[in-house]
Amino acid sequence: MMALTRGDKHDRVLFTDEKIFTVEALQNAQNQRELLPKGSQRAVDFERTHFPQPLMVWTGVSGLGKTRLVFMQKNVKITAEVYRKQILEDEVLRWA
Structure with a gap:
């Protein structure tokens, strides 16, 4: 690793990462607060899929x-x- 960081060689190192997001996250009442006028009814209607x-x-x-x-x-x-096709060839080689 030390040899890669000498001079401007460290510029050629590509750090990558991937993340899987859940498109329809579950509602958590502890993290998502609602400020309602005093005396109003709290109406909650969440539609969720099982998967x-x-x-x-x-x-x-x-x-x-x-x-x-x-x-x-x-x-x-x-x-x-x-x-190889969708990431390395289509993105990394085009970007390099």
């Missing part, structure tokens, strides 16, 4: 800048082939 859809987002950053956010399609299994 909310996940959304994967990928990005990268280096000393030269940052990549675009990559949003993976719903219900796509992230295999080595999908990762």
Whole structure:
């Protein structure tokens, strides 16, 4: 790692990360407060699905800048082939 940081070589290191978000998060009354006028009725009506859809987002950053956010399609299994094509070839090589 020390050899990579000599001179401007550290600019060429690309740090990447991915995160899976739940599109329809559960309502938590402890974290989401409602300020209502005194004496008013509290009406709560939440519609939820049993299995909310996940959304994967990928990005990268280096000393030269940052990549675009990559949003993976719903219900796509992230295999080595999908990762190579949609992330490495389409984003990293285009960005480099």
